Amino acid sequence: MLTHRHVVVIGLSISSSWGNGHATTYRSLLGALARRGHDVLFLERDVPWYAAHRDLRDWDSVRVAFYDSLDDLGRQYRSAIQAADVVIVGSFVPEGAAVLDWVRRNANGVLMFYDIDTPTTLSRLEADQSCEYVRRDQLGLVDTVLSFAAGTALDRLTSLGARRAHALCCSVDPCVHLPVNEPTRWDLGYLGTYAADRQAAVERLLLGVARQRVTGRFAVAGPMYPDTIDWPANVDRVDHLPPLAHAAFFCGQRFTLNLTRADMRRLGHSPSVRLFEAAACGAAIISDAWDGLEDFFEPYVEILPASSAADVLQYLDISDAERRTIGQRARDRVLSAHTSEHRAVELEAYVAEAMGLHDLARARMAASPE
Template structure:
C-alpha cells in the first residue's frame, strides 16, 4: 500500500446516480481509496435534480461527503481543508466548474488535478469555446489531468490543449456490489443508460430494430429522459430509473447487455464506459458498438461481441455468429476483476499523485500549441 493521502474531490455527484454515470465511477474509486488507507472528502454542489429522492447514497461510509451551495463556501469554510490536502481533484461537469477552477488555482494547494469522466465530450466543448465547466486556458494549470479516455486521446490533451501530465484513469467497478445475482433470465438483451441524442442511433440499430425483427424475444431499456415520441416495439420494456443497488440483478436477468458509446467517445476511441466494467463483473455477455481501443480491453469474439449494425446484433442474439456467450462473459469477467476494480484504480491514482511535486503554487498557463 502507498503512503496514506488526504484527498479532496469536487465532483458532479457522489450522492445521486440519477441521469449520470459519474456517481458509480466515483463510488468505486473512492471506496477503493478508503480500502487502500487514504482519506477522502467529497464536495458536492447542492442542486435540485440530484437532491431528495434522487439521492441513492446520501451518507456513504467510505468517505466524508459535504454539500456546498456556492463557490464562496469553497474558498471560505473549506479553504483550510483544501490547502492541507495532499491533492485536490476537480471532476468534469461540475457546476460553474471554470469559475471554481480559477478560485482553486489562486489558492496555495499542494497539488491541483482534474479528473475528466467525459474527455472526448470535454474536448468538443473546448473546441467550440464552451467554457462553463472547463476553459481551454485552464488545462495547463493542472499538475495532472486524469482522463477516463486513454490511447491517442492523451496525446491530443497534451499537444492541442497543453495538458502537462495527461494520464489515463479509466472507470472501474466495485466488485463487492457487482456480482452475479440469483435471478432468472427475463430479457434477451437490455440497455442501461440515460437518453442521449448521439447514442440514440446506436440504440435504434442494435436494440430497437432487432426487437422488431425478433418479436419472440424480450428487451429492456432502463434510464431517464427518453422522449415520448420514440416508437418502442411491444417487446421492449421501459424502466425510467434504476438505482445502482439494482444494477447487478438487472444485468443478471439478461442474456446479453448492450453497450452504446457517445459519438465523440466513439470517434476518438479508448473510452470504456463504466457499464462495460459493471456488466463484465456480473458475468453477463456484452454486445457493443465498435470503437478504437475496445478490443485492447476486451478482445473481440473472445470477451465481447462487437456489432457494426442490426444484422450483427441479430446474429448474436440468435446464436448465428458462432460465439459462445458463456465463454465471452467468463473471459470478460476475468479481465475486469484482474485489473479494473475500484481498488486497482485507486492504487493507480495514489501512485501517480505521489509522483507529483509538492508545488504549493500553480504554474502559469502556457500557450496552447496546435495539435496535428
C-alpha cells in the same frame, strides 16, 4: 502503496447517479482509496435535480458534503482545501473554471483535474469554444490532468497545454457489481440514460431487433427518454435504476447491449462505466465497435462487436453454454485489470509523481541564490 493522504475531490455528483455516469465512477474510485487508508472528502454542489434523486445510502467510507455556491464553498471548506495533500476537481462541476481558479489560489498540495468528459473537453477547447468547467490555460496550471480516455487523447491534452496527462479510465467495484442468481427475463437489455446521439443505435441494435424477433423479450432501462419513442410491445421500459439494482438487471438478461456516445466513439479508447459493470456481473456483452475496444476486451472472445441488427440477431442464437463462457471471460478480464482497486493504485502513482516534482521544485528554490 502511497502513505496515508488527505484527499479532497470536488465533483459533479457522488450522491445521485440519476442521468450521469460520474457518481458511480467516484463511488468506485474513492471507495477504493478509502479502503486503502486515505482520508477522502467529496464536495458536491447542492442542486435540486440530484437532491431529488439521491441513491447513495449508508456509505461511510467517503465523507460527502454539499455547498450551495462558490462563495459557500470558500466559507465552509477553505481550510479543508488548504490542509489537503491532494485536491481533485472534476469535469462538469457547476462553475468549474471558477472553482479551479479558487482551488489553485488556496491549495497547498497537489492539484489535479479529472476529466470524465474528455471527448467533450477536447472538442470544445480545440475549437476555442466556451467550456464552463475548464479553460484551456487551466490545463497547464494544474499538476496533472487525469483523462477518462486513453490513446491519442493524452497527446491532444498535452498539445492543449497540460503539463502531464494520464489515463484514469472508469472502473467497477466488484463488491457491488457481481453475478447474482437472477431468473432470465430478457433476451437482450440495455442500460443507459437517453442521449440523442446514441438513440439511433438503440433503434438499430435493440428496437429494430425486437421488431424482427417478436417472440423475444427485451428491456431498456434509464431516465429521460422522450414520450415520442415508439416502443415495441415486447420491450419493457424501466426507469432509473440505482447502482445497487444494476447487477440484477444485467444478470436477468441473456445478452446485454453496450452503446457508446458519439464523441467517445470518434475519440476511441473511451470505455464506459456500464461496460465494466456489465462485465463484472458476468454478462455476455454485445457492443458497438470503436478504436481501442480491443485494448480492454478481446473481440469475439470476451465481447461481441455489432454494427447491424443482423449481427445482434446472430449473437442471440448463440448457445447458452457459449454465452456463459463469453461472459465469464469478460468478468475475468475486468477482475484482472479494471477494478476500483486497480484505478486507485494508478491514481496513487500519479499523485506520487506529482508530489515528487513538487519536492524537486522546492529543493531547487531552496538551493538557488537569492
